[in-house]
Amino acid sequence: MKATINGQPSEFPDGLTVGALLERLGTPRAGVAVARNDRVVRRAEYDLHALADGDRIEIIKAVAGG
Amino acid sequence: MSDLLHVGRYEFSSRLIVGTGKYPSMEAMQAAHEASGAQMVTVAIRRIDLGNASGNTMLDYIDRSKLTILPNTAGCYNANEAVLTAHLARELLETDLIKLEVIGDAATLHPDVRETLDAAERLVRDGFTVLPYVGDDPIACKQLEDLGCAAVMPLAAPIGSGLGVCNPYSIRIIKERAGVPVIVDAGVGTASDAAIAMELGVDALLMNTGIAAARDPALMASAMKHAVLAGRQAYLAGRMEKRLYANASSPMRDLVGTGQVG
Secondary structure (H helix, E strand, C coil): CEEEECCEEEECCCCCEHHHHHHHHCCCHHHCEEEECCEEECHHHCCCCECCCCCEEEEEEEECCC | CCCCEEECCEEECCCEEECCCCCCCHHHHHHHHHHHCCCEEEEEEEECCCCCCCCCCHHHHCCCCCCEEEEECCCECCHHHHHHHHHHHHHHHCCCEEEECEECCCCCCCECHHHHHHHHHHHHHCCCEEEEEECCCHHHHHHHHHCCCCCEEECCCCCCCCCCCCCHHHHHHHHHHCCCCEEEECCCCCHHHHHHHHHCCCCEEEECHHHHCCCCHHHHHHHHHHHHHHHHHHHHHCCCCCCCCCCCCCCCCCCCCCCCCC
């Protein structure tokens, strides 16, 4: 399955959830938020839905800014 | 004296909002936040680094028991990007506050008014407390207020320029016509700039570089805290009228050695 994560084309096993993706990346859930195809994935739903081929995923965090 | 700033359903006793960008270190930022007396700080939203996704984030350096976080949409160039960024910020930070910033051009960092208005309308509809960054444009400010924004945030001067209040007349007009708080955002370079802005009657200031790029950020943060307070009090006190000629402060009668009998 192919998906784009933060603009980078990536290959993943079928059935991967957002929660499993964060685990693979080593990212603590508390520090990030996720959008799938321009819609926010609620934290409570991270383990519910598998990603689909062609998904565009954005994973963001807070950084310094004004 | 109780003189509180109300933005939507939020209430602050400090009228200074500060950023988290450009500090020489996280420790310097924390010291400046403390010295500023600010109760709200801004953060930006960016993609994580996929190669190093486990490190600390900015949130580890902000004491949320003391500071309200105001996420921004800085770096967005259209309404779609800004709306998505705002929704991600709300999910991450569990806040409905958003500093809406839709930039029109990288050299001036002036806002794109059409995209800002579009994004503001959508974010208000989605339940956000929207604080839009806008030019010193009374019409755009009024339009943003009419869309339901909780405040308007006209620039004093270009972001990061430190030029001070370039157009005090426009800022005054914006304030006179606004029914929501006016927060001057961007362009304040030193304490006198902050005092001048507050003396115009605006409700609060938002600044980042003016503090972060000072040689001693914490000391400048303290100066800004006092300048904001001084400017606010001077505005509330009502300044004397300016006059062209002198007007002596001491009595002109009963002068010594003039032969007058007192």
